Amino acid sequence: MSKFISKKDLNSWLNKVREGRRLIAPTKVEDLVLFKEISRVEDIASDYVNTDLSPKEFLFPPTEVLFSIEKKDGGVDLTPARVEKETVIFGMRPCDAKGIIALDKPFLEEPADPLYKEHRDKTILVGVACLKACPECFCSSMGGGPDDPAGLDIMLTEVKDGYLVQVLTEKGKALMPDSMLSESREAKPKAAEVSKVPAEGINKKLRQNFEDPYWGRLADRCIHCNMCSYVCPTCYCFDIRDYPNKGKTDRVRSWESCQSAGFTKIAGGYDPRANKGIRMRQRFAHKLLYFPEQFGVSHCIGCGRCVKSCPVNIDIREIISDVQKLGAKGE
């Protein structure tokens, strides 16, 4: 027996969820499907395979004020930013929940990032299992799966007229109590078939082939657009700057990309990663070697968004396969 909720009951639940909270869900924006704040439940898209962007921005916004600085009477007042409302992110795919597990690692590691932690504590994640996969998907090779509920508070699986429900955490239970659910004998539908990538042992292969000319050749066609980092659910490099704001100053954190020229440039002009081959190597070494060794989870969750978005077809799946075929230098 599984728990079940009808589509009609789910919609009235979503309407209730919106009261006093921010409801974020996939919605159509021209020809894209993006996570947006929802004011009418009817606007939630349902016929998407995956959203064009992950919900990363609701936990780690592209630009966010950390605190404001006000100079007065010769002194300075600092006012840290707070997260006001609870947020429910509805309709995310299992890969993006894995992405949030990965984001948690650096941000919640002690000393925790206070603003991220506040966002995280006040956010409830409701996922929907994948019954279809994109051609670019490869989650099951990166430690996830189309019906893997890890990281979610509530997981839904679409069946006829409704959803099978897994309530996974206390947060989830508080939002969707058992009393709302009925029992169903309906069999769990088969999850999507996802393409495979030979990612097993890629960290070792990367280490062995770190100095290979492969990286330079690959990067020759990169045009520094940083789209890969922008669409990535796990990229978390950031910049911090002061910006004037109506007589005060905001100290603002914003997304940054290791693919940008100048990402590592230090005072005096020295830049240890001045060429794009080693910048590209950094991106893949961080995702597939450093981060997994540091935190025990992959930093690529196999969503395929960078593959879909790269204007010059730099394809992480191809890179994983290529690096596996490089020699075993250094051993």
Next chain:
Amino acid sequence: MSNNKNPLLPHLATLQNVIDLTPDVRLFQIDLNDADFKAKFDYKPGQFVFVSAFGTGESPFGLTSVAHRKGPIEVAVRKVGTVTSSLHDLEPGAAVGVRGPFGNFFPMDQFKGKNIHIIGGGIGFAPLRPIILTILDHRNEYGDLFILNGARTPSDLVFANEFDTWASAPKTRLELTVDAKDDKWTGRVALIPAVVKELQLSPANSVAIICGPPIMIKFTLTELKKLGFADEQIVTTLEGKMKCGLGKCARCNVGDKYVCKDGPVFTFKQISGLLEQF
């Protein structure tokens, strides 16, 4: 680590004094406003802080003072970018922010009983000053102290007002060198690696601590190795682009290490073991 609950929020502080060290380097003496935080603020040679010029931003600077002297926090700042220019515009009494201390430190305990060679180029000399002050204040715990301070021109030598004190300390030798002399300079005109070669520094029971521009570090390292210094006898403090100091922003990531929390102090043995070479 800061005891501030929010590690990205600076502690308010006041510029107590600003001293010109060279035409483009100023020493900032900073007093922490919060008495409790000030009482707890302890740091070791090699650690660094972020200093905020409110309205412009913040940057990391190696502490050039020592905690045991109980004075204000000191950083030597070369005017080179936007934050450092804003700091240079500030006058005593101005409000600044301090986060830290961050990073690891020079293993002063392991240095005890050894001969210490301090080799600093330009503003790279600033984070080495705490080693000198620590040795001078505990003089019999360490062996011979050799100090080599080099700069582009004589007026670019930092901490010139302390040279006499250092040179006259027991078991201490100070050598100065410049890339280009001026009318008054009667001292050495040579690049730091050449001086290291000429003076035939001895690796016996010693450590060499280098900091300076990457090119100076590279060639000094070569000379030290020719003289027989092993990689584990050579220590440096790395510079990295940093935004948080907490191992989160990923800007100072080198190989699988972060300069901010695994460093900034590394031996060359540790550096040569890093996957990526900076």
